[in-house]
């Protein structure tokens with residue numbers, strides 16, 4: 001049995017109490033490795049290491065910091081297949097997805113912020129006749145990064161890369177459900193020569209390790225991605241301590257399909273935006289609104305195509321969907337399908353667990369599910385399910401669809417399909433969301449602001465927004 005280790009002060013070590021929790025392979029429903037069940041003392045040790053490393057790291061020239069980050073990225077890239085296989089085993093996602101999306105994007109995160117820091121500049125403000133202000137952007141010190149299980153290495157590096165590029169030292173906690181690629185990253189960091197203490201990875205449970213990080217007075221900022229309720233718990237603790245907070249939270253994203261769309265493109269992308277990663281992407285469009293003139297046609301082809309999507313074990317090259325991440329999560333998703341039926345919905349396809357054969361018979365598989373006939377404001381259409389379940393709803397006017405689209409507590413992402421440019425601009429402007437994709441989905445330019453409005457989060461990640469988050473501005477005025 002493989003034992004994952006913490007990465008503290010440049011060393012791979014067992015947790016202080018040497019206690020562990022089981023890590024389950026969701027495709028087989030079997031324990032396959034053990035994770036440190038770390039506690040407050042492990043976090044304390046990580047903070048001590050980070051504190052000792054901060055002065056040297058924050059004074060290391062930017063291009064030297066960048067060179068180490070590029071080296072880390074290059075090593076991951078050279079082992080892409082190993083990382084993709086590990087991500088898939090840990091999370092249940094198809095290997096093809098991990099090797100085309102998760103791991104390449106993790107590599108891009110490291111490369112992007114390694115180079116972004118070299119282009120980052122602070123401002124100066126001239127006051128005619130009086131003097132000049134210039135603003136220094138200094139690293140915060142020790143920062144905490146907490147990430148979820150759905151895109152494990154991708155979201156972990158999305159936080160760590162800007163934090164260390166800006167000169168901070170980091171205490172990071174991956175989700176306890178998917179720790180493996182974070183562990184592999186720690187091995188790579190040691191190999192690439194990242195100075196000890198700059199990045200410390202403490203594995204364990206959210207309510208122990210995550211809570212200890214949030215409460216630690218020396219961790220001055222928390223960058224968190226996860227559920228809205230967890231975000232609220234963290235904010236309650238961190239806000240009175242005046243910590244900087246970046247919260248990327250849940251979503252219930254609308255996918256609005258107008259009758260004048262490019263039908264085939266809207267259809268093929270909607271299949272991906274509904275069910276990629278088993279629907280476990282915070283950006284998936286789980287509420288699909290279809291303009292009435294094409295509703296029946298779109299529904300028929302959408303259902304027919306999804307019925308052909310293969311649900312299979314992650315290493316099956318033909319798998320379109322793998323396993324969902326855990327048994328409790330599978331049960332939660334299935335319970336929402338039951339709720340949808342109680343609320344009057346009709347399941348057009350899917351709606352049940354899938355039992356594979358042989359070694360995968362205990363895995364957590366769900367057929368991709370399409371439901372119609374629900375009110376836009378019922379629980380199924382308001383609460384985040386975060387699985388392979390979408391609803392379809394017809395609409396007649398722009399005003400009506402905007403009302404339905406904007407009706408949830410969330411406002412993360414949205415998708416709009418139309419060939420009418422004016423309509424695209426109008427609707428994009430009116431949707432309550434931090435991200436709008438027109439005639440596309442999941443296109444990412446790492447320079448753009450990323451994040452949500454309403455209960456989908458506070459703050460923005462991406463590009464210089466992330467570097468601004470991980471630095472403190474200090475204004476200096478020089479009198480003429």
Ligand code: NDP
Nearest residue numbers: 148149174175176205206210211226227230248249250282
């Ligand atoms: P959780 O909120 O359950 O967990 C996220 C992370 O927080 C995990 O590492 C978790 O540890 C940790 N955690 C749990 N409790 C605490 C606590 N009290 N204090 C500090 N940390 C804690 O989310 P999930 O992992 O279930 O991820 C799914 C959610 O993430 C969905 O709601 C999804 O929408 C959201 N998400 C948002 C994204 C965005 O960019 N807005 C992107 C991706 C996902 P542990 O695993 O041990 O519980």
